[in-house]
Amino acid sequence: MDVSVAFPTALSSPDDIALAEELGYARAWVYDTPQQSPDVWMTLALAAERTERIGLGPGVLVPTLRHPMTNAAATATLAALAPGRVAVAFGTGFTGRRAMGYRAISWSFMDAYIRAYRALLAGEVVEWEGAQMQMLHPEGHAPARPVEVPILVGALGPKGDAVARELGDGLFVTLAQPGFMTSYSWVPYLAWGTVLDDGEAPDSGHAQEAAGPGWALAYHGAYEFGGPDAVRDLPGGPEWMDVVERTPESRRHLAVHVGHCVHLNDADRAAWDAGGHAMLREATLSGTRGEVRERLDQLGEQGVTEIVFQPCGSDTRRELERFLDATA
Template sequence: MEVSCAFPTALDSPDNIALAEQLGYARAWVYDTPQQSPDVWMTLALAAERTERIGLGPGVLVPSLRHPMVNAAATATLAALAPGRVSIAFGTGFTGRRAMGYRAITWAYMESYIRAYRGLLQGEVVEWEGAQMQMLHPDGHAPARPVDVPILVGALGPKGHKVAKELGDGLYVTLQLPPFVNEYSWVPNLVWGTVLDEGEATDSEHARLAAGPGWALAYHGAYEFGGPAAVQGLPGGAESMDVVNRTPDDRRHLAVHAGHCVEIGEADQAAWDAGGHAILRDVTISGTRDQVRHRLDEFASKGVTEIVFQPCGPDPRAELERFLDAATG
């Protein structure tokens, strides 16, 4: 199983990706989350200039954020800067849409978008929104078409599975493994957590800073997919919702997703303080070195071919080093 990393796109992501290359990570994915991040393509371009080997790609692009021609042109640019190193993943928008108050895009839209995007990179004339278009980039403006890059699709249910099988080169997963994982030869699985010292408690300051943002996704996901009642069913969920409910109805998603994947927000901190940290090992890949290694072996046995670790906290180097040691030792 390959060991890769991910970063919630930030101004220091290019430097962190260069560090990940030095440490030996196979690939670096960065998030398409404009409500809290700098531009994903600018970040990847800077990372391409600072690295030589590590794979690069957005994980995941949210189609509704850009016209397919824009993403096709950006993909071609990155492929020119980092030839042979680019992979693209698409998703329906957990953070890139829900944190802005929208629902996820439909799979019908995803299918039509990927078809148009693929066609553009192949040099074809495609139709989008009733218009005929083609990449017209002359020499020096983009690589010659076709621009061949692998495309992965983030899917959990049968509709996404159909699109991924028909149009994708692999399955990009996070939060849970769908039952069809074994039908794909390339399956990156995005995870959060931290390697704890022997005897270290799950409510240590290190655990809160390094694994807390990933732990908080259990509460964010419960809210988005099950509503307030689902959050209240989690340890500390009632305290979390007390904070969220202080916000007007039409802005509660802002309170839920504050700090998403980066730091613990106010509502998350309320849940943590009320005992929510007790489920840290259940909802993240957190534990001693041997426990983390065991969890990764379980993923591999279920069909995961690439583990994608997002470090959190004030010391990304230490988190990257500790996780890689656990994963490969």
């Protein structure tokens, strides 16, 4: 299993990616969440300039945020800056859309978008929104077409599986492990958590800072996919909903997603303090070194070929080193 890293795109991400390369991580993925992050392509370009070996890519791009020509041109630029190191993953949009009040995009749109994007990189003329277009970059403005980069698709259900099989080179997975993972040869799995010291409590200050943001996804995801009742069934869920419902309904998505994958927001802290931390091991890849190693073995048996670890908290080096040690 390859060991890679992910970052919720920040101004520090290029330096963090350089650190991940120094430590030996295989690939670095960064998020496409413009409502809380700097531009994903600018960040990757800076990382390309500061690294030599580590793989680079957006994980995941949300198609409705950019015209397919824009993403194709950005992909070609990164491929020129980091030859042989680029991969691109697409998803229907969790925080990248829901934090702005939108639902996920349809799989029919994803299918059409990836087809257009692939054809543009191949140098073909494509039709998009009723217009004919082609990458016209002269020499020195982009690599010659075709620009070949592997494409992964983030999918959990049958519609996404069908798109990934036909148009993707692999399956990008997070939050759950679909049974069809085993039929793919490349399956990065994005996970959050931390390596705990022997005897360290799941509500320690370190656990809250380093694994809390990933643990909070259980509440964010339950709210977005199951609604308030699904959240209230979780430990600390009623307290979480009490905080969220203080915000007017039209802006409630802002209260849910603030701090997403970075730090606990007010609702998350209320759930944590009410006992929600008890499900830290269940909701994240957290535990002692041996427990994390055992979980990784299980994921490998389920079809994961690349673990993608997102560190959280103030000590990125410490979290990266401890996780890498647990994978050895």
